[in-house]
Amino acid sequence: MSPRAGQGAIVRTLLDRHGETYAAQAGIRVRNTPQPLYQVLVLADLLSTRIRASVAVAAARALFDAGMDTPRRMADATWQQRVDALGEGGYRRYDESTATRLGEGAVLLLDKYGGDLRRLRDAADGDAAALRRSLQELPGVGPTGSAIFLREVQGVWPEYAPYLDAKAVQGAERLGLPGDSGKLARLVGQDETAAFASALVRAALDRSVVDEVRQAAA
Structure with missing residues (x-):
């Protein structure tokens, strides 16, 4: 599997499992x-x-x-x-x-x-x-x-948009994704960026999210 294909699997798995914005979570x-x-x-x-x-x-x-x-x-x-x-x-x-x-x-x-x-x-x-x-x-x-x-x-x-702040970038780096907000934004559609950002923040805050996503995407 190429590095790009591997990144794609991680992104889709991350969004599927943790791609809910904090706003949506709060109703x-x-x-x-x-x-x-x-x-x-x-x-x-x-x-x-x-x-x-x-x-x-x-x-x-x-x-x-x-x-x-x-x-x-x-x-x-x-x-x-x-x-x-x-x-x-x-x-x-x-x-x-x-x-x-x-x-x-x-x-x-x-x-x-x-x-x-x-x-x-x-x-x-x-x-x-x-x-x-x-x-x-x-x-x-x-x-x-x-x-x-x-x-x-x-x-x-x-x-x-896209708005991926330092905390989101930190999560991306933990997942082996690009540590650059511009490159990260190109991995998803514009309508997914807010959910992607929240998912990346969850990866930054919780190491178990990183382990779970990387294992499931492998």
Whole structure:
């Protein structure tokens, strides 16, 4: 089997077994409308903390199930309601500080952008660095959170696709795939890039994913 054929088998196996975006896992149907974009932002904030991804996803689901699925509803919820929802999702280590910054971030998003992240998109005009800087003005959204957000929305904001950040590239290298985002992007269709990025991140975070995929693809 040629190296290229071997890479193709790894990519297909990875997508088949782990190719679900974190947004989909959290029950978010990503569309270019304010509510799902905000939900992705909340998820990106939770995922960027030093806590297991599965816990961050469960906490996002708990917040949304409790009705905190728009900037207005998040801002209107009490601090204790946010803490309780985070705790319900198992996000207990950082629940109090996270509850505070989610409230502050929702208020800032409402005040500055009318609660609509598409206004950040328009202002950035296709410049990923500019968009990430704007996102990082929101409490709790640092470099990691802004990268996660772009990874997850690239399917509906195609001017930022393909978006494969350093964590995705790290996963690729562990799998024996190219350590270059451009070369990686050419291994899948554009409509698969977000799922591919999430799968690569899972490989970076969990060595068992690497072993499983490489063994199954052999």
